[in-house]
Amino acid sequence: MPISRSNDGREASATQEFFLPELCLPEALLVLVVLAELLVMVLVLAEPMPVGFGWMRLALTSLYVQWIVLLSAALLCGSRAWLARLRPGLAGGLCCALVVGLSLAGTGLTEYFSLAGPPSGEGRAWRYLRHGLISLIMSVLMLRYFYLLSQWRRQQQVESQARIEALQARIRPHFLFNSLNSIASLVATDPQQAEQAVLDLSDLFRASLAKPGNLVSWGDELELAQRYLSIEQYRLGNRLQLDWRVGTIPEDLPIPHLTLQPLLENALIYGIAPRIEGGVVRVEADYEEGEFILCISNPCDDVALRQVSSGTQLALTNIGARLTALFGPRASLSVDRRDGRHFTCLRYPCARLTQESSAI
Secondary structure, three states, X not given: OHHHHHHHHHHHHHHHHOOOOOOOOHHHHHHHHHHHHHHHHHHHHHOOOOOOOOHHHHHHHHHHHHHHHHHHHHHHHHOHHHHOOOOXXXXXXXXXXXXXXXXXXXXXXXXXXXXXXXXOOOOHHHHHHHHHHHHHHHHHHHHHHHHHHHHHHHHHHHHHHHHHHHHHHHHHHHHHHHHHHHHHHHHOOOHHHHHHHHHHHHHHHHHHHOOOOOEEEHHHHHHHHHHHHHHHHHHHHHHEEEEEEOOOOOOOOEEEOOOHHHXXXXXXXXXXXXXXXXXXXXXEEEEEOOEEEEEEEEEOOHHHHHHOOOOOXXXXXXXXXXXXXXXXXXXXXXXXXXXXXXXXXXXXEOOOHHHOOOOO
């Protein structure tokens, strides 16, 4: 059974990466119909016509070409999973052969039912040859376009993946150094808590490294952040208070890996650590109509701002860049100060993990 699931996963991946798009989709069908009609106009205008425009010739040619195009799209869509298991060259050759075969069959049907219009003086063999060459040239051009488009998209995905991994690599050392500083402060005052904090840090990194990829579930990300807060709780004690308002978020909601923890880290460094009395860090999240919104707020005053003015905001920059790379221009990361609190909010469109085929 595991082998079967592995094979199914490989077949699904090959189908997804296949250069031939899903021709059954409404957008693809609309493009094919429009391109076919433009080809019909070229074919009709290229032939000598009597006085006036050959509307009947246009209608018959359009019927012939659209029938070939739509039938080809249906057959290619149905056999796409099978074609994806073949080499690209062989799959492209079979696609061309299918289109040419349908064109020749259509030519034979038009002659059998006398739908070819008035005799044009050309021989039967020449008509079959002309229709076969036209369908072959057009199918080769379209398949070549689809292949180059798929290669360009794959290159974009590889570049985006490399950029995201580089950003994550910069976040992890930053997080590690701050956690080690927190543990170092416990060594002299409470060695037993320092030992427990080291174990928590070990569990934290084990959980972090065990989840490769760009997106993880909200449940996993929340558990990772809570492990980090347990380490900081040793150092800050009662100065750190947490207000969680995330009860309505589905556990399988996708979120970029190592997003919540760096935001909490910034809230503690800039909002809690500089204040003698500490404060409340509030985590609010909402998911409505396919959009996820996460806001983390902490106390903010002029004294605390002056004390941390030399600090960097590398984590915020990296998170913003990862959101854009993963979710496009609709994703955003905003920073605001109001009512004595500092707010860091992010939002992005997303589906549930169980509904996603794969991440970028």
